[in-house]
Amino acid sequence: MSTSTGPITRKFIPVEHSQLDSGSGTHGFEFRLVSYNILAQAYVSSVKLTHSTDPCLKWEDRCQAVLTVLRSFVADILCLQEVDEYDTFYKGNIESHGYSSVYIQRSGTKPDDGCGIFYRNNILKLVMEEKIDYNDLVNSSQKEAGSYVDINKTAVDNTNQDAAANEGFKPEKTEDYEDLNDPRVRLKRDCVGIMAAFRPVDCSEHLVIVANTHLYWDPELADVKLAQAKYLLSRLTKFRNLVADKFDCKPSVLLSGDFNSVPGDKVYQYLISGSSSIEPRLEEMEDRPIPINSVYASLRGEPQFTNCTPGFTGTLDYIFFSPSGCIKPISYLDLPEADSSDVKGAWLEFHLFTFEHFILFLRKSLKRLLPRLEKLLWSESFKVKAVLLTVFGSVTGTNGSLSQQIVRNFVKCFVEFVGSEDWAARKAAAEALVKLWAELLFLNKD
8 A cells, every 4th residue: 555645634733832841950851642542443344334435444454544644643652542453463563663562452352452552662661551451340349339430320421422322333232231230240341541651761850651541432321431430540540659659750641542421521520620720628638530631621622523423423532631840732733623624525535545546547547537637626616635636646756657748737736736725735735746856857867
């Protein structure tokens, strides 16, 4: 598959007045963290994902497409959920680009996905890790379990009802989940998380804790999701204290993942309650969780959505950080809006992942097809111009296989779009011009 093609690359937006504070006398350390639920292949089928076409659902195409997207982020830390084929594919292919990783597979017999943290080993050194298995709640006594979940409560959290449609393609309940009044059954969801402490190579006096998790999906078990969130922050607090004692420091904390919870529901409110400005009552002090804030909420508000399917569109994924002078966001990924071209034109985006065969066909038929494609490109109703410009760019750089007339047409087209107000189209046109320059050099080498 050609690595020159891929989905629209979205930019990171710098935060105003975000210079690192050097008042402590130590130099700052900048890094980029990305959280992404990459969708386990076990959940992919044309029946369950009817809005996607067959080619982009096949593992041999999807796996390469996922790698292309992950590479485009140029992240120092990748927190991935629903990672299957870890040993057979993702571990080797991601680590070949300068990463190391820690991983936990879901408990239970199926599916076999899990959570992984991939980090650049030339800038971060792993010093400690712990894994979280939410099935540990099952092994707690009924009294201990009750501190995390009201086992007599089976009412649905109404603020999270809409999330039901999001995970409509997740595994159906089986006989193992029949008696939901039994806490040993109710709490056994086979969900996991992982925590890791890192020492930056260039800032050895400070440690950063990164946690990655995937909470249960079913809104009818909202109390179980809340129990998982409480257990998560309890474990995270203990891990932070352990790291602090062992290395005599105050580590910063980053928590990311798919929380299957919309902004404002009980899970979300609990996660940020430790940073509330309201002073808790004395009896609540012990149960107050570690203080964390949402990165996006603190900068620009939560995104319109992190999940977009025909059945559900909404925000379920978050990155949280410990608010302190030691760590603060300096940029954030510009996520698409509902009317963005790469959302409205998703069908074409999906096809971009398997464009290699199309490009080979296009090279052979370019003279005949080019007028039609150029007309499509200049049409105001065509909303995914960047995609077609990327295709044109992929056709260039073929060692003189294009005629001079086609090259001249491309030059005119690319130069025009370099000045476009559409950032994605402008970027695609600039990248295509670089490839076309090599083509021109080849044509004029004599």
